[in-house]
Amino acid sequence: MEGINYLLDDRNEKIAVQIDLKKYGDLWEDFYDGIISELRKDEEKIPLEEVIRDLKAKGKLTEDV
Numbered sequence: 001m002e003g004i005n006y007l008l009d010d011r012n013e014k015i016a017v018q019i020d021l022k023k024y025g026d027l028w029e030d031f032y033d034g035i036i037s038e039l040r041k042d043e044e045k046i047p048l049e050e051v052i053r054d055l056k057a058k059g060k061l062t063e064d065v
Helices: 021-040 048-057
Strands: 004-008 014-019
Touching: 014 021
Parallel strands: none
Antiparallel strands: 004 014
16 A cells, blocks of 8 residues: 555564555544544543633633633
């Protein structure tokens, strides 16, 4: 596939991929976001209202959201 290269180990097994970001940059961002989402799925969730309240208390958010 043009723009995609695989790095192989001594047994010719694929161990990494090199992606042409000029050609597939938008797809890479979606893929990366999916990886980050998967890694964070078990993290503690904080309600949006609590985040907004904390940011306002710290003076980092002044507008009503």
